Amino acid sequence: MVVKFVPKPAEQSGDDDRTAVPEVPQQLLERHGARVLHPANALVAGGPYPPPRSTVYRAATMLVPNELARDPKVVAAFNGVLSELGVEMVPPRRQDNLTERLDRLPRPVPMRVTGEVGKPAQLDCWHALQHLRVAALNGKLPKDLVDQLSVDHLLVGTVDIGGTPWEASGAGGAPWEASGTPGSGYARGGTTGRIPVALAAPAPPRGTLDRRPVVAVVDSGIGPHPWFDLPDRTAPPPAGGFLSVFPELQEAIRKQGEEAALTTTTQVLLDYWDAPVTDNPLIGMLDRDTGHGTFIAGIVRQSAPEANVLAIRVLHSDGVAYESDVLLALWGLILRVQDAQEHDPERMVDVVSLSLGYFDEAGSTSTFTGQIAEAIDKLRELGVLVVAAAGNDATSRRFYPAALAERPSNPDIAPQVVSVGALNPSTTRALFSNEAPWVRAWATGAGVVSTFPTDVQGAISANLMPATGRGALDSDDFRAGFAVWDGTSFAAPLAAAEITAAMIRCSAEDPGLALKGVDRKVAVKRAWAALTKAGG
CATH class of the missing domain: 3.30.70 (Alpha-Beta Plaits)
Known part of the structure; x- marks a missing residue:
């Protein structure tokens, strides 16, 4: 898989006004009171x-x-x-x-x-x-x-390949949609472009470090998979392993949702498990972002196996996240990093990966971008590097928070947001990826293979079963634990992982950047050095 960084353009161009009003399914609006x-x-x-x-x-x-x-x-x-x-x-x-x-x-x-x-x-x-x-x-x-x-x-998870990030796969007809349309470069048999695959490979081995860098994946949560020592959903990830959760923050997100649910229509995130698999058990169709967070964690494991992933759930399995939950997650990470730098280095977070976003009603002057910019800038002041997906809408309209990348950087804090567009495996830019001067990095985001929850099986079944024990490929049965998927959602964590791997190399080469040092000045210098070594 490939990661490329692009030089900062001399001038910024205006964003594209041709993006239509989001075509949000009515059932999605009603479910979230939107x-x-x-x-x-x-x-x-x-x-x-x-x-x-x-x-x-x-x-x-x-x-x-x-x-x-x-x-x-x-x-x-x-x-x-x-x-x-x-x-x-x-x-x-x-x-x-x-x-x-x-x-x-x-x-x-x-x-x-x-x-x-x-x-x-x-x-x-x-x-x-x-x-x-x-x-x-x-x-x-x-x-x-x-x-x-x-x-x-x-906000939405950036995996739906279509004219707007809200569009259900197959609802549109653009040539990049995963709708099964003949000639579509991303057409597959799965309900959202993902299909199960077999991978004959063990979990990538992990060496020994003084402190493992941590990539916080703010996404749809986790599901069982052997790479993460999670056989089922009966217990959280084991302490000291590759994958961990943040119970205190997850509880705050749950309470925030329950408080709002007292008077408004809303969906409450109960914990860190990626659930429900389907929102309609009578039909059994998989939700479009089921497995999203587990897939991203697997990308980090493949590209930066010596790092750890901290999974924080803000994204519902239908692909929707509430701004308030995302902001709470970012501020919870701020408190965690402050605690790490003052008391417990093992609570440190080095990189944040965001595979979600939205189109703002007021562009770069909106209250939201001020709020999320404030939270991200506070993380950057603490030495944390933030990576965000550019979106899958084939537009240059600013998609936040990735579009914050166009703001100038301050060398006294960690680098500006790294916005990431998607490449095809051939290294050409994917048709679906957003592209504009604010997209500063490109990484493989099409035809990506990674981990998927092993307990997921949808309603679509093999269409030919001539005898017991035989059948065609079931495009909705992911019990093998791996899938192939497309989107800038997967380009962003690949870039985050490559930067984290570069951070490990920097710490080995320069004792002044050692990972065991977590104070603000060291973290800021290490973030800049890692981004430079990664090619940014």
């Missing part, structure tokens, strides 16, 4: 707030910084304005040890109808946000507080 923002009919506060572009958001959840959500006077002021719409915010009632430490963490604050007689109301946080912005422009609310509010966007 809406599509259509620019043609969206309310706009005006003034300094620009007309929006298309995006998708949770209808009844507003993102509010923790320090504001915990202030009764601030919430009362917001609700005084929102009462004109017949709705109100319901601030979170529960805090845990992790979120209590994070004043800047944007919390998903549910909204509800106040129930005033004779006053119909609609729960739509975009409308509510515009109402609050108008109040700020009129001097009724402090603008600096209102500008910290945002809708809670839906």
Whole structure:
């Protein structure tokens, strides 16, 4: 597999406006309590707030910084304005040890109808946000507080090959879709372009290091596989192995979801296991991102076997992640790295791999990109390198967080986000990959073979079974534990793994960059040295 870095362009070009409004299946919107923002009919506060572009958001959840959500006077002021719409915010009632430490963490604050007689109301946080912005422009609310509010966007795992990241495979007809269309370069028999394969290879061996670098995979969680010493789902990964989880953070994500579920339609991530395999047991079709995190962990194991993977689940098996969960995961990693640098070096995280993203309604000026940029920049200040997938939409429209790569780098902190597009095995650029000046690295992302949960078997069966014990290839039976899949989702962790492998080589060559050193200055220097050695 190949990783290539591209030089920073002299000038940045505008992004592509031709990307259509996301075509989100209605069942997906209903499952997550979400809406599509259509620019043609969206309310706009005006003034300094620009007309929006298309995006998708949770209808009844507003993102509010923790320090504001915990202030009764601030919430009362917001609700005084929102009462004109017949709705109100319901601030979170529960805090845990992790979120209590994070004043800047944007919390998903549910909204509800106040129930005033004779006053119909609609729960739509975009409308509510515009109402609050108008109040700020009129001097009724402090603008600096209102500008910290945002809708809670839906992000997607970047594996669906089609015209938008929301499109179910086979629903479109673009030549790069994994739909089985004759002549399609990525056509396969599987339901989402993935198919089971056999791999006659043991787990790559691991040498001995003073400290193993850690790649945090913020994705769909884990499933059983022998490479990770996980025979089933009865127990977490064994201590000291290649794969580990973050129970404290996972519990905070669960509590955050349950809090929002008290008043809004939402799906709750219960733990770190990649589940459910299917969202409709009567049909049994595999969810489109089932196995996503396990597949990524296998890529890291193949390319940087001496490293460890820390799996954090934010992505539902249908390919959707909530912005609030992603932000909580990033801030949880910040606390973990701070603890490592102050107390316990074994809790250190060196690289973060993000195979998810979305198109923002306000481009590089949005509140979301400010929030995620703040979290990523804090990680970079601590010496952590962040790698993000560029997206699979064959567009140059900025896909976040990967598009943060176009921001200038500061040599005093770790390198800017490494955005990664997908290459074919022949090293040509994949038809489906996004491409723009903000895509700074390219790695193999088509025809990739990696690990898959061994307990996954979908409803599609072999179409020819002439006798007992015989049959054709069952494209939905992954019990062999391996699959082939396409997407920038898999190019990004390959780049992350190659940078991590380069980090190991740098630490061996220069005692000043030894992995056992985790203080901020050493981590920053090691991140820059690793990226340089990897070719970036």
